[in-house]
Every structure is written in structure tokens, then in C-alpha cells.
Amino acid sequence: MSKKHGKQTVVFGKPVGIAATASVVGAKEGQGPLGTSFDIVEDDMMLGQKSWEAAESQLVKKAIDLCVKKSNTALSSFDYIIAGDLLNQNVGSVFGLLEAARPYLGIFGACSAMGEGLALGSMLIDGGFGDNILVAASSHFCTAEKQFRYPLEFGSQSPPTASWTVTGAGAAALSHNGGDVVVTGCTIGKMIDMGVKDASNMGAAMAGAAADTIMTHLQDKNLHPSHYDAIITGDLGYVGSDLLLQLLKKEGIDISQNHKDCGIEIFDKNTQDTQNGGSGCGCCATVFASHFYPHLQSERLSRILFVPTGALMSPLSVQQGKSIPSIAHAVVIERRGI
Amino acid sequence: MSKKHGKQTVVFGKPVGIAATASVVGAKEGQGPLGTSFDIVEDDMMLGQKSWEAAESQLVKKAIDLCVKKSNTALSSFDYIIAGDLLNQNVGSVFGLLEAARPYLGIFGACSAMGEGLALGSMLIDGGFGDNILVAASSHFCTAEKQFRYPLEFGSQSPPTASWTVTGAGAAALSHNGGDVVVTGCTIGKMIDMGVKDASNMGAAMAGAAADTIMTHLQDKNLHPSHYDAIITGDLGYVGSDLLLQLLKKEGIDISQNHKDCGIEIFDKNTQDTQNGGSGCGCCATVFASHFYPHLQSERLSRILFVPTGALMSPLSVQQGKSIPSIAHAVVIERRGI
Numbered sequence: 024m025s026k027k028h029g030k031q032t033v034v035f036g037k038p039v040g041i042a043a044t045a046s047v048v049g050a051k052e053g054q055g056p057l058g059t060s061f062d063i064v065e066d067d068m069m070l071g072q073k074s075w076e077a078a079e080s081q082l083v084k085k086a087i088d089l090c091v092k093k094s095n096t097a098l099s100s101f102d103y104i105i106a107g108d109l110l111n112q113n114v115g116s117v118f119g120l121l122e123a124a125r126p127y128l129g130i131f132g133a134c135s136a137m138g139e140g141l142a143l144g145s146m147l148i149d150g151g152f153g154d155n156i157l158v159a160a161s162s163h164f165c166t167a168e169k170q171f172r173y174p175l176e177f178g179s180q181s182p183p184t185a186s187w188t189v190t191g192a193g194a195a196a197l198s199h200n201g202g203d204v205v206v207t208g209c210t211i212g213k214m215i216d217m218g219v220k221d222a223s224n225m226g227a228a229m230a231g232a233a234a235d236t237i238m239t240h241l242q243d244k245n246l247h248p249s250h251y252d253a254i255i256t257g258d259l260g261y262v263g264s265d266l267l268l269q270l271l272k273k274e275g276i277d278i279s280q281n282h283k284d285c286g287i288e289i290f291d292k293n294t295q296d297t298q299n300g301g302s303g304c305g306c307c308a309t310v311f312a313s314h315f316y317p318h319l320q321s322e323r324l325s326r327i328l329f330v331p332t333g334a335l336m337s338p339l340s341v342q343q344g345k346s347i348p349s350i351a352h353a354v355v356i357e358r359r360g361i
Numbered sequence: 362m363s364k365k366h367g368k369q370t371v372v373f374g375k376p377v378g379i380a381a382t383a384s385v386v387g388a389k390e391g392q393g394p395l396g397t398s399f400d401i402v403e404d405d406m407m408l409g410q411k412s413w414e415a416a417e418s419q420l421v422k423k424a425i426d427l428c429v430k431k432s433n434t435a436l437s438s439f440d441y442i443i444a445g446d447l448l449n450q451n452v453g454s455v456f457g458l459l460e461a462a463r464p465y466l467g468i469f470g471a472c473s474a475m476g477e478g479l480a481l482g483s484m485l486i487d488g489g490f491g492d493n494i495l496v497a498a499s500s501h502f503c504t505a506e507k508q509f510r511y512p513l514e515f516g517s518q519s520p521p522t523a524s525w526t527v528t529g530a531g532a533a534a535l536s537h538n539g540g541d542v543v544v545t546g547c548t549i550g551k552m553i554d555m556g557v558k559d560a561s562n563m564g565a566a567m568a569g570a571a572a573d574t575i576m577t578h579l580q581d582k583n584l585h586p587s588h589y590d591a592i593i594t595g596d597l598g599y600v601g602s603d604l605l606l607q608l609l610k611k612e613g614i615d616i617s618q619n620h621k622d623c624g625i626e627i628f629d630k631n632t633q634d635t636q637n638g639g640s641g642c643g644c645c646a647t648v649f650a651s652h653f654y655p656h657l658q659s660e661r662l663s664r665i666l667f668v669p670t671g672a673l674m675s676p677l678s679v680q681q682g683k684s685i686p687s688i689a690h691a692v693v694i695e696r697r698g699i
Binding site for chain 1: 459467471683
């Protein structure tokens with residue numbers, strides 16, 4: 024009764040519905056090309072809180088609250104909340120979800136959190152362990168800059184390979200029943216170490232993990248990339264996306280016609296001064312929730328491979344001279360019944 | 362086909378075997394009451410590495426390697442590794458598991474990691490998503506002191522309510538088949554906030570979560586505490602264990618006859634100067650792996666409720682005046698066929 028296909032891929036016995044999604048972003052994201060798509064745009068980076076960390080937790084809380092409302096399901100009917108963020112000891116998720124008072128599974132996969140959450144949540148529903156599960160992921164430009172780079176007041180310059188951490192939280196309500204958009208399988212990724220040690224070039228660090236997971240997924244299911252309308256990575260940005268295409272080309276796989284990257288989609292390279300593009304757990308979580316998910320609902324897309332990518336480093340591991348291992352998880356999301 | 366019982370508890374369709382466990386600890390743990398039980402005792406806190414963080418990763422690597430060997434299963438046959446630790450961005454697990462090159466699911470539940478991992482891993486196997494899964498959790502006295510409290514060189518004194526972070530990693534090999542000891546169900550906990558703000562009294566912070574999860578589990582399955590030979594919390598220590606018994610007594614539940622706490626078991630209060638007892642993700646992971654698991658194998662115990670407990674704070678959240686929400690997950694572990 025194993026649901027495994029090939030080396031790392033599973034296919035669910037029954038498609039798992041995504042009953043609703045929700046996103047809350049900051050002002051800069053609201054000014055970007057997808058600005059009108061997000062559910063809520065917050066003008067105040069503090070969201071009325073006393074710290075950026077508390078503001079990030081508010082993003083999570085608002086995204087979850089809205090997602091529950093849109094799902095037409097009572098909060099008490101959600102069996103688990105699965106969530107992750109970039110903050111030390113996941114305090115963004117913890118304080119954002121405390122009041123929800125539902126069984127909580129904290130995850131850490133850096134910016135791959137939304138992929139890990141959707142995969143785990145779908146497996147728990149398909150396995151019969153719950154009927155409704157909330158998944159969320161968040162990041163905040165100011166909490167990430169402060170924690171991973173320099174105090175904001177220092178006004179440091181970033182190199183062209185550096186990404187801009189998205190201020191935002193995205194959430195999805197997985198359901199045993201309902202939903203025109205469904206998760207039908209996933210490929211859990213391995214950690215891949217490309218030997219990159221530059222914490223200002225995480226696109227390069229993550230490209231190898233994305234390539235490995237996408238290649239493994241296609242091989243496990245014996246598929247051509249054109250099986251998917253879009254293969255969507257999380258936050259590789261311009262540098263990482265170029266590398267991803269090159270790495271896959273070497274293996275005889277060409278995804279150039281259908282590859283998209285949430286980090287490229289969310290900001291306007293020419294006017295928003297965001298260098299390599301957007302990044303952070305909130306990047307692909309919000310872009311999926313408010314851009315790709317509606318496109319699946321409206322039949323502009325029929326089937327996507329959603330591949331959030333994460334760089335598994337800490338400021339300390341970088342200071343200690345360690346390389347930056349990365350990971351990517353692939354989630355198959357499609358219109359029900361295609 | 363839901364496997365849910367009551368509000369938060371699931372019971373597996375088929376028991377999930379624990380084919381093997383392994384533990385690696387530091388010298389102080391080796392000198393404690395369970396010293397001769399652990400698989401490997403490391404005399405050198407650095408484990409030959411250049412940093413304490415790298416030493417913690419070595420603990421993880423050694424525990425996993427030994428667990429794989431004891432399970433008589435090839436590393437390549439493990440479908441996933443699920444692991445967590447206390448370090449910022451989980452770098453203890455990341456660098457300890459990188460070479461294993463298996464699909465990786467990072468979790469963060471603070472010291473509840475081994476409970477979250479065993480529960481998730483068992484659900485993934487029971488759901489048909491894999492046949493063999495490794496679960497691991499680790500902590501290191503020096504990395505934790507440095508990150509959460511003061512530089513070790515400062516020689517700070519700790520109050521009697523403070524716990525001593527265990528240097529150790531524990532691992533378990535879950536299996537679709539084999540194993541005389543099995544996981545038969547679990548209760549995923551909610552975050553509980555007792556309003557405790559003292560990071561030197563995590564036993565008090567965590568007692569509420571342990572009480573909530575144990576009470577919910579017993580109610581969900583309509584059980585008397587005596588159903589279990591032992592109800593084993595993770596690292597409440599003396600202070601937290603007293604509070605747990607009081608909190609449950611208020612609800613009419615008396616577990617005083619069969620409660621054990623891994624933080625109390627691992628050190629000798631009178632001779633080891635460990636104040637409230639042991640703590641850290643590695644505390645209950647190693648005590649389960651090398652004390653309670655063998656007791657289940659040898660029939661000294663027939664059925665336990667294993668309840669790892671986690672304090673969900675970061676140094677920053679404490680500095681910002683936040684309270685310390687906590688969480689506990691309960692895992693039912695018993696001899697096959699009782």
C-alpha cells in the first residue's frame with residue numbers, strides 16, 4: 024500500500040483539496056507587479072506592534088485568520104497548523120499562532136517552509152490523520168535583515184546577487200474534501216551542498232537543490248517538463264534561476280519554456296531596486312496564495328510543480344566558514360479532475 | 362477512514378515498529394545514573410571539531426550512523442530523515458545529516474522535537490508514504506549556554522529552577538515492519554502559555570503544555586493513567602514535574618504513581634550540580650533511546666506514554682518581554698501484541 028513512486032516521490036490515494044489561500048504583505052510588495060493580487064497590503068512595517076518580530080507574527084495571524092474565513096470552515100475544525108519562518112526558534116510562527124490554539128507542528132526548512140508544509144499537510148490528510156489542516160509561512164524584511172545581515176540603521180549596501188526579503192505571510196487551508204485546486208503528490212528533497220559560502224548569493228546556493236528535486240521528480244514519475252504548465256521555484260531570483268536552467272540542461276532537461284520563480288515575479292527589477300529579486304519564506308507563500316493559486320482556479324493554469332527552495336545556514340554557521348547547504352521540496356498542484 | 366479519536370489523538374491502522382534506537386552523549390551524562398546505558402559516551406566536548414556547533418552536528422551524525430547500523434537496514438532504504446535541535450536555523454541537524462543525503466524534513470518544536478519527529482514519522486509510515494524513517498534530536502550544553510544564556514567563559518551562576526542542557530543526540534529507526542517495540546498512536550499538542558517569562562524556569566513554562574496534552578490524550582481515548590506503565594515527560598525537571606502533578610490533580614487526574622521525567626532520570630541531583638535536572642532536545646531523545654526503549658524490549662515496561670516538552674522562546678523574544686509558550690506531543694509506545 025506504499026504510495027511511493029521511484030526514489031523520492033509520493034502520489035496521494037485521493038487528491039487533497041486546497042479550500043482557500045490568503046496573503047498579507049508589506050507596502051513594497053503592494054507596489055510590485057502582483058500588488059493588486061494580494062489580499063491585504065500593510066502600509067505600516069510595524070503593523071501597530073512594538074517590534075518587527077511582533078509585526079511578523081501579526082502577518083501570520085492575519086493570513087491564518089483570513090484563510091480560515093475564506094475556507095468557510097471553523098477554526099476549531101482544523102486538526103493541525105503547520106508553519107515555519109526564518110526567525111531564531113521560529114518565534115514568528117509561534118506568537119502568530121498562539122491564539123489560534125490548535126495542535127501545532129513547527130517546521131524549519133528556511134524558505135522551503137511552504138513546500139514542506141504543503142507536502143506534510145497533504146500527507147497527513149491523505150493518511151487519514153485529519154480533515155482540515157492550515158499551512159503558513161512568513162518573513163519580514165526588517166527581522167531578516169537584522170538577524171541575518173546588519174542593523175537596518177547601518178544602511179549597508181547589498182551586492183547584485185543579494186535578494187530582498189519579502190515582508191509577508193501566506194497561508195493555505197488543506198481539506199479532505201472541497202476545493203477545485205488539489206495537491207496530488209510531492210517530492211521531498213535532499214540537502215544539497217554546492218560549496219557556496221557567500222550568504223549574499225543564496226540563489227547560487229539553492230540552485231543545486233532545486234535542480235536535484237526537479238530532476239528526481241521528473242525521473243521518478245517519468246515525465247517531460249511540459250507535463251506542467253509551470254515549474255515554479257521559490258526564491259532563486261535571477262542568479263539562481265539562470266544556474267538552475269544550466270544545471271538541468273547539463274542533465275538533458277530543458278525547463279526554460281515553463282520555469283517561473285516567485286522571487287522574480289514579486290518585484291519589478293527595473294524600478295524596485297531589489298537586486299536578485301524577492302526571497303524569504305513569505306515570498307513563495309504569498310505569490311502562491313495570491314497569484315498562482317487563483318490562476319489554477321480560473322483555469323489559466325491546469326497543473327504546476329511548486330518547488331519552494333531553502334538555504335540552510337545560520338549567521339553563525341556562515342561566520343564559522345561553513346558552506347550553505349540547501350533544500351527544495353516539490354508539490355504537484357492541479358485543477359481537480361484534469 | 363479517519364484515524365482520529367476525540368479532539369487531538371490519532372491511532373494508527375497498523376503499529377509502526379521502532380527497529381532500533383541509538384544515543385551519543387557527553388562525559389557528564391556518562392557519569393550520571395544512566396551512564397552505562399548510553400551507546401557512546403564522548404569525553405571530548407568538542408568531538409574533535411573546531412566549534413561546539415560542529416561538535417553537536419557530530420553527535421547527530423554518530424547517533425544516526427549507529428542507529429542505521431543497529432537497524433540492519435541500508436541508509437539508502439530510509440525514505441526520510443526527520444530531525445530538530447535548538448540551534449538557530451537548526452544547523453545542528455543540518456550539518457549532522459548533510460552527508461546522509463536522504464530526503465530531509467526539518468522540524469522545530471524546541472525540546473519536544475523527538476516527540477514531534479516520532480509522531481510525524483509514524484504518521485508518514487502508517488499513511489503509506491515510506492517504509493523506513495529516521496528520527497533524531499540533539500542538544501549540546503555549550504552551544505545552548507552560548508546561544509540562550511551567557512558566554513561560558515563568563516561563568517554565570519544559574520538559579521535552582523534552571524536546567525542543565527544535555528549534551529547528546531538520540532535517534533530512532535521507524536519501520537513499516539520489524540521491531541518488538543511499536544508506536545500505536547499520538548496526540549499532537551497545542552501551544553499553551555502559562556504567562557511565565559523567566560527563561561531560567563522552563564519547567565514552569567512547560568508544565569501547562571504537558572498537562573494539557575496528557576489530559577487531552579486520556580480524555581480522547583477515555584483512559585485511566587494506569588493504562589500506561591509510565592507517563593514520561595521530556596525535561597520538566599523537579600519544578601516542572603511538581604507543577605504538572607498539581608495541574609493534573611486539579612482536573613481530577615493523578616499520575617503521581619507512574620510519572621517519570623527524563624530530565625530527572627539523566628542526572629544525579631545530589632552529586633552532579635544540575636539544579637532542576639537535564640533539558641534540551643537531546644535529553645528525552647537519549648533517555649528514550651537508551652533507557653526506556655530497552656526497558657520496553659526487555660519487558661520491564663509494556664506500554665508508555667512518551668511526552669516530550671518544548672519551550673517556544675528565543676533569546677530575543679524573552680528580551681522583548683514576551684512570555685514563553687510551550688508545547689508537548691504525546692506518543693504511545695508499547696510492546697508489539699500486548
